[in-house]
Amino acid sequence: MSSSRQTQGETTMRLGGANLDQLAPGIRRPAYDRSRVTPGIVHLGLGAFHRAHQAVVIDDCLAIGASAWGIIGASLRSPETRDALAPQDHLYTVAVRAAEGTQHRVIGALLDSVVAREKPAVLVERMADPAIRIVSLTVTEKGYCHTQQTGDLDERHPDVVHDLNNFDAPRSAPGFIVAALARRRAQGLSPFTVLCCDNLAANGHTVQRIVTQFAALRSKDLGKWIADNVAFPCTMVDRIVPETTNADRDAVAAALGMRDTWPVMTEPFTQWVVEDRFAAGRPDLASAGVELVADVKPFELMKLRLLNASHSALAYLGYLGGYETIADTMQDPHFARLAAQVMEEAAVTLTMPAGTDLAAYRASLLTRFANPALHHRTWQIAMDGSQKLPQRLLGAMQDRLAKNLPIATHALAVAGWMRYVTARDEQGRAIDVRDPLAAELAGLAREAGPVAERLAPALLGVTQVFGPLGAEPRLREAVTAALGRLYKEGARRTVETLVSA
Numbered sequence: 023m024s025s026s027r028q029t030q031g032e033t034t035m036r037l038g039g040a041n042l043d044q045l046a047p048g049i050r051r052p053a054y055d056r057s058r059v060t061p062g063i064v065h066l067g068l069g070a071f072h073r074a075h076q077a078v079v080i081d082d083c084l085a086i087g088a089s090a091w092g093i094i095g096a097s098l099r100s101p102e103t104r105d106a107l108a109p110q111d112h113l114y115t116v117a118v119r120a121a122e123g124t125q126h127r128v129i130g131a132l133l134d135s136v137v138a139r140e141k142p143a144v145l146v147e148r149m150a151d152p153a154i155r156i157v158s159l160t161v162t163e164k165g166y167c168h169t170q171q172t173g174d175l176d177e178r179h180p181d182v183v184h185d186l187n188n189f190d191a192p193r194s195a196p197g198f199i200v201a202a203l204a205r206r207r208a209q210g211l212s213p214f215t216v217l218c219c220d221n222l223a224a225n226g227h228t229v230q231r232i233v234t235q236f237a238a239l240r241s242k243d244l245g246k247w248i249a250d251n252v253a254f255p256c257t258m259v260d261r262i263v264p265e266t267t268n269a270d271r272d273a274v275a276a277a278l279g280m281r282d283t284w285p286v287m288t289e290p291f292t293q294w295v296v297e298d299r300f301a302a303g304r305p306d307l308a309s310a311g312v313e314l315v316a317d318v319k320p321f322e323l324m325k326l327r328l329l330n331a332s333h334s335a336l337a338y339l340g341y342l343g344g345y346e347t348i349a350d351t352m353q354d355p356h357f358a359r360l361a362a363q364v365m366e367e368a369a370v371t372l373t374m375p376a377g378t379d380l381a382a383y384r385a386s387l388l389t390r391f392a393n394p395a396l397h398h399r400t401w402q403i404a405m406d407g408s409q410k411l412p413q414r415l416l417g418a419m420q421d422r423l424a425k426n427l428p429i430a431t432h433a434l435a436v437a438g439w440m441r442y443v444t445a446r447d448e449q450g451r452a453i454d455v456r457d458p459l460a461a462e463l464a465g466l467a468r469e470a471g472p473v474a475e476r477l478a479p480a481l482l483g484v485t486q487v488f489g490p491l492g493a494e495p496r497l498r499e500a501v502t503a504a505l506g507r508l509y510k511e512g513a514r515r516t517v518e519t520l521v522s523a
């Protein structure tokens with residue numbers, strides 16, 4: 023944090039339980055007595071997304087009397103969020119930004135936080151507490167230690183190897199869940215519900231499989247007990263939450279009349295669709311706007327293949343085209359058309375329940391992406407592409423190929439990712455590629471050189487990302503052609519010609 027912020031910290035009051043009544047007028051604050059709220063949820067992955075999404079819903083539930091459902095948040099690695107929030111009694115601000123202005127709301131649902139790396143046994147103990155009835159997660163795609171392509175636990179993942187040898191002091195999300203469930207089983211307690219809120223395909227089923235596989239490595243009986251007794255509902259979560267900057271902190275301090283060290287920035291839109299299958303009860307989520315359904319799959323595919331796929335396409339190609347944020351990228355009509363065209367290609371692969379208005383959904387996505395008040399960096403969304411491509415782009419490509427339909431726009435998005443992971447931009451400057459496979463991908467790119475006919479097949483051979491689809495001749499041809507154009511003409515010109523073709 024900059025020294026100017028520290029100076030401000032000395033001179034400005036800090037958000038906290040004792041001074042909620044001194045918040046600037048018009049700032050929404052917890053409409054309930056926080057001292058009566060007890061924990062019912064442990065959330066793994068205390069990032070901005072959770073705080074701007076599920077925690078807001080729980081805050082609404084608390085306001086209508088569900089006082090046994092407060093949240094204990096856990097950061098798996100970094101102490102930063104805990105260090106920011108503990109001195110302010112875990113209160114923080116959600117700033118909802120739209121072109122017309124920003125609405126601020128102080129959230130009280132988070133009661134306490136734990137840093138798992140510092141105190142793994144404490145976290146296991148809290149998860150094993152009988153009062154905890156839901157363990158929810160936002161640990162990002164890579165946090166599940168699995169192979170995206172197959173959905174199986176990666177038994178060679180360093181954290182999995184570590185956790186199997188340190189059962190009561192784990193590091194990974196699956197490791198914590200299994201350790202806590204084992205403890206509950208040993209104590210004759212009923213299990214908690216595992217509620218995955220990450221953008222994985224069939225997220226509940228996938229996490230069930232990973233956790234059960236992990237447990238079975240420990241003991242067959244435990245694996246069976248988990249498979250038979252633990253509920254893993256599927257969910258679709260949606261809200262755009264860019265990273266908070268110091269400028270955002272200053273703007274929030276000015277609005278609040280006091281300082282919040284880690285507010286979260288978001289958009290007006292929010293959606294949470296949840297499969298209604300909870301083993302140990304749940305708060306009245308429907309009253310807080312959650313859609314409880316019997317089958318989440320169509321909604322999840324709709325979101326991954328329309329929102330996230332076009333987001334990733336805009337991120338890679340927009341970054342290469344020199345645009346810093348998604349809103350900047352959307353200002354270029356050719357890139358706005360690119361996003362619409364990715365959605366058009368994906369839409370025919372979806373089967374939605376009667377009454378779903380896909381055209382309206384697609385139109386609303388374009389408006390959300392163009393929100394000028396959200397500073398969502400293309401670089402942020404470009405992160406972890408190796409973990410995101412399968413469920414966002416490749417599934418739809420596979421479905422289209424099966425129907426003999428063209429895949430040009432999706433192929434361009436994949437080619438954008440390939441060009442991006444070479445770690446050199448169009449001006450030859452370094453790109454800070456954040457991805458668990460970054461080194462491997464950059465190595466392949468170095469070997470292949472800037473030649474589409476060599477680079478595309480080399481990257482399509484990365485089976486963790488592409489699986490057998492990487493060998494599909496029509497896919498190879500389309501991706502190689504798009505990558506060739508990116509090298510020859512650059513991202514802006516390629517997008518312009520390809521999307522208007």
Ligand code: CS2
Nearest residue numbers: 259260261262330333402403
């Ligand atoms: C984004 C998502 O960073 C990314 O990969 O595509 O975080 C996206 O903003 C959310 O899924 C929206 O709900």
